[in-house]
Amino acid sequence: MLAEPSPAPPLPPAIGTGQDGRAREAFFDNAKLPALVLVVCGHFWEPLARQPGHRAVHAAYLLVYAFHMPVFVFVSGWFSRSFTARPHQVNRLIGGVLVPYLLWTTLLGRYTAWLNGRAFTLDLLTPAWVTWFLLSLFLWRLSAPLWRQLRAPITVAVAIALLAGALPLTPQLSIGRTLQFLPFFVAGLTLDRDKVLALRGNRALRIAAVPLFALAAVAAYRAVPRLDAAWLYRSMSATGLHSGYLRWAALSLALGVAGAVLGAAFLALTPTRHAWFTALGAAGMSAFLVHPFVQLALVHQGAYDGAFLASAPGHLALTAGAAALALLLSTPPVARLLRPLLAPRLGLLLRRQSLSPEAGPPPARDR
Template sequence: MLTDSRAARPAPAAAAGPATARDPFFDRARLLATVLVVCGHFWEPLARMPGHRMLHAAYLLVYAFHMPVFVFLSGWFSRSFAARPEQLDRLLGGVLAPYLLWTTLLGWYSARLAGAPFAPDLITPVWVTWFLLSLFLWRLSAPLWHRLRAPLATAVAVSLLAGALPLTPQLSIGRTLQLLPFFVAGLVLDRRRVLALRGHRWLRAAAAPVFGAAALLAYWLVPRLDAAWFYRSAGAAGLHAGLPRWLVLSAAVNLAGAVLGACFLALVPVRARWYDGLGATGTAAFLLHPFAQLALVRAGGYRTAFLGSAAGQAVLTAAACALALLLSTRPVARLLRPLLAPRLRLLLRARQPSPAPAPAPTMIPGNCRPPGPDDDGRSGGRNTGG
């Protein structure tokens, strides 16, 4: 899912700092975002029912920022992607192949539970698998964003202009375009500024009142705003809004995602925690939990009086958190490795070893050029360095 493309960055980006190494802080953030994803999905059937306004408000609040955070982290873990052969191999085996496998599995499972015939459709993502397809497209485009003068402004413009298009579920185009600014932000923002979010004192202090105000706003919005605005899959026509209204609300949703996402990252623990390491194996939790949620829906669990109560919703939330953590453990990841990162040796060409680089010429510090036949030990010609 959020695979890390660690390799040498392109030359133009070298001045921004060293290549991104795995930082437990970002794995921690990824795990906590995964927990929010699982909770949101288990809340959704109840949130759509009348009489659960508080839960619906919590659902809107989580959806305002949890996917922007996920997509931002995807950009962060893609900073080193330069479309090198070994990186493309990992992209195919770690993102595209799992998309094809899990779209098929989840589509078959959904059809079986519904008693409907299964018709494979690999260009239309099934529920959570949209993220894998979007990640594949985002990461392929990463070298392009490094080449642009104003990549983030361009991505924001693309996101907003997407509302004028007749967006359909095919190829996850709607989400790919509308969530693009968060991927590009993770990809190109100054590394030191991003790292400064970790435990930032003032931002951390502001996070609680910001989330409190956002929760009140979400409660107010429950009967007034369709949650589909936060899914980022439909354009103006799909949300039955005029383009001017769509632009205003879409910009507001983007801004909310950025502000709440920054506050979320500021609240992620900086020091080591007992759950460190689980974030690096969270793909299984992301892809497996829909099977449990769909089974609960099919069993009629959401129609019980218990889940309709505050105590039942607290138990449901605790169970969703526990499930997310359990599915993020290394034994689960090892067991499912053939489905999470299948080996494609039979499909991919064997890579040729890279030739050894030519030795660099000896440079004279004064003028940064190799000695010529007319030099007598003194630096001749125009001094261009030092």
């Protein structure tokens, strides 16, 4: 892999580009695609989940939110294992994560303001909806060298996530999600490589996964009247959720364990070999960033207020359409079309860095 900005820069590493030039694990790209489809479906379900009378959709929404972002963050940690803040890696982080964050926060913020008929105010410290992930990933990846130096990195990350509940969290810098999803990133970054890869095709876990998800679906259905989905967004402290700190910490820890267990079951069900959809998972950033424009347009046009989407056939059509949109936006032609906004050329902004051939990528200190 070239250390300096290339004429055709790779797609951004925000959802899983390796940093050291080694062959990508098809397993994780395979996992990213269904996780991405669930992200898109969840966002398209959200307006219905917030309305009364759609308990099944609301339950599906809770179930998906229980594990889909933990999986995304864990995989992002996995693809950050070789990041040591070398100059060429920092260049890629700026060009593939920070600059796209700035661009898409501006675009999505302006688009939302236009739909709502209000003036646009630029606030680059406050993410616009899905762009929180880019900002959080930028901060997580910068911290990667620190976590490798700790004796118990996951324990420390969990302690920090629980401490977040006592802080006056604000939307700026996506600090709530950055702190509360941190354990999943650190787990992907530092867990023993062989133990993580052992999830692939683990027969016992694969057999248990289906009844586990069925049980989780029943729990989500029963939780609909009681559990506010905001608990699963991981963006607010105890005060923001109108809860005492001890209750917040206990429920947050329980939801974190549930996310880890369901995430492991999800990975056990993931195909391990390179397949037709592997490339779609690798190029999923385009779908992640573009689909909100479509969802917001539907909301603005009042599509969710009609009788059709309130019906069971409408729910199925909405889900199928969201999944199809996610797949379409993940295709290589779309990714190539959006490349200037996903991996802009920054040769005039960043210094060229050369990688010493004898140094090679440092071995990851897996735990």
